[in-house]
Amino acid sequence: xxxxxxxxxxxxxxxxxxxxxxxxxxxxxxxxxxxxxxxxxxxxxxxxxxxxxxxxxxxxxxxxxxxxxxxxxxxxxxxxxxxxxxxxxxxxxxxxxxxxxxxxxxxxxxxxxxx
Amino acid sequence: xxxxxxxxxxxxxxxxxxxxxxxxxxxxxxxxxxxxxxxxxxxxxxxxxxxxxxxxxxxxxxxxxxxxxxxxxxxxxxxxxxxxxxxxxxxxxxxxxxxxxxxxxxxxxxxx
Numbered sequence: 001x002x003x004x005x006x007x008x009x010x011x012x013x014x015x016x017x018x019x020x021x022x023x024x025x026x027x028x029x030x031x032x033x034x035x036x037x038x039x040x041x042x043x044x045x046x047x048x049x050x051x052x053x054x055x056x057x058x059x060x061x062x063x064x065x066x067x068x069x070x071x072x073x074x075x076x077x078x079x080x081x082x083x084x085x086x087x088x089x090x091x092x093x094x095x096x097x098x099x100x101x102x103x104x105x106x107x108x109x110x111x112x113x114x115x
Numbered sequence: 116x117x118x119x120x121x122x123x124x125x126x127x128x129x130x131x132x133x134x135x136x137x138x139x140x141x142x143x144x145x146x147x148x149x150x151x152x153x154x155x156x157x158x159x160x161x162x163x164x165x166x167x168x169x170x171x172x173x174x175x176x177x178x179x180x181x182x183x184x185x186x187x188x189x190x191x192x193x194x195x196x197x198x199x200x201x202x203x204x205x206x207x208x209x210x211x212x213x214x215x216x217x218x219x220x221x222x223x224x225x226x227x
Contacts, residue, residue, distance in 0.1 A: 031213070040123075042203065042219035043159075050213055058214075090158055092215075101166050103149045104205070104215055106158040 002027045006091050006107035012115045013078065013085055021076045021110045023091035032074035033092040033104065036060060043090065049074055078112065086113050118142060119206050121218035129226050134191040136202050136221050141185065144209020148180055150189045151203040153220065159203055163189060194225045 004025045013019045025032065031050050035043040045058030049068040063082025068074055074093075078085045088111050092104040120139045128134045136150075147166055151159035165171045165178040165187065177190040187206075191198055201220040208214040 033215070035217075040219075043217040045214065048213065056213075101147050101164065103147075103161050103164050105161070109158045 004091055004093055004105060004107035006089075006110050008110060009108065011110055011112045013112060014115050016080045018077055018079050019085075019112070021078070021089055021091075021112070023074045023076065023107060024072055025074075025091075025093045025105075025107075026072060027093055027105065028071075029093035029095055029105075030071065031094045032068070033094075034058075034064070034066065034074070034076045035090045035092065037088040037090060037109075046076065046089075088112075117218075118208075118216035119204055119218040121202075121204050121221050123219055124222040125224050126221055127224045127226060128194050130194060130196060132194050132225075134194045134198065134223055134225070136189040136191075136204075136223065138187045138189075138204030138206075138218055139185055140187070140204075140206045140216070142206065142209045142216070143182075143185060145206045146209060147207035148178070148187045149205040149207075149215075150176075150178060150187075151205060152198075153201045153203055155200075162202070191223075194223075196225050196227050199223055199225045 007022045033048040034046040047066040049055035065077045090109045091107045094104045095102040150163045153159045163178040165180045171178045175192045179188045201222045203220045204218040206216045
């Protein structure tokens with residue numbers, strides 16, 4: 001079945017440590033996105049990518065980094081510079097951005113906590 | 116001003132009633148609008164999408180769009196306890212069509 005796979009489901013970060021969240025999709029979507037969700041809040045955009053080897057900062061990119069070396073994969077690294085990383089992280093994808101009527105599809109999310 | 120505004124709720128309705136969820140957006144050029152349902156601790160799942168002014172029905176769900184008023188709504192008929200969740204309104208950017216803007220969500224409680 002086509003879908004978006006995020007791993008791990010739960011992740012714990014030690015002080016000063018970088019951690020990487022995985023996102024893989026087999027929907028053949030060009031555009032991929034990373035969101036952060038804090039308890040009781042909406043989704044805030046961290047980074048997004050429209051095509052391979054290209055990505056743009058979202059609204060809260062500080063302390064995060066991404067890469068897009070393959071169409072299927074869009075990993076997110078939470079760096080030690082992100083002082084408050086505890087949140088629910090969601091990866092999403094969609095068909096090419098100029099296809100106006102295409103929704104985003106979401107993975108199951110990764111819950112990150114500080115040890 | 117936020118791009119997408121929703122009443123956070125909670126909205127409480129009795130089982131079998133109609134639940135009405137509302138959303139306003141600021142980007143007048145927006146063309147695509149989506150409603151997602153999110154259960155506690157889970158990821159959002161797409162409920163409805165709407166692109167033209169008027170109503171769009173899918174089972175117990177009806178989405179309504181009024182671009183002149185920059186207003187989107189979701190009606191849930193015959194509400195069930197299983198509909199209890201947070202409903203997120205999402206708008207695909209008009210100015211920046213590569214981005215989706217999400218409201219903070221409305222929490223719906225359906226009482227048996």
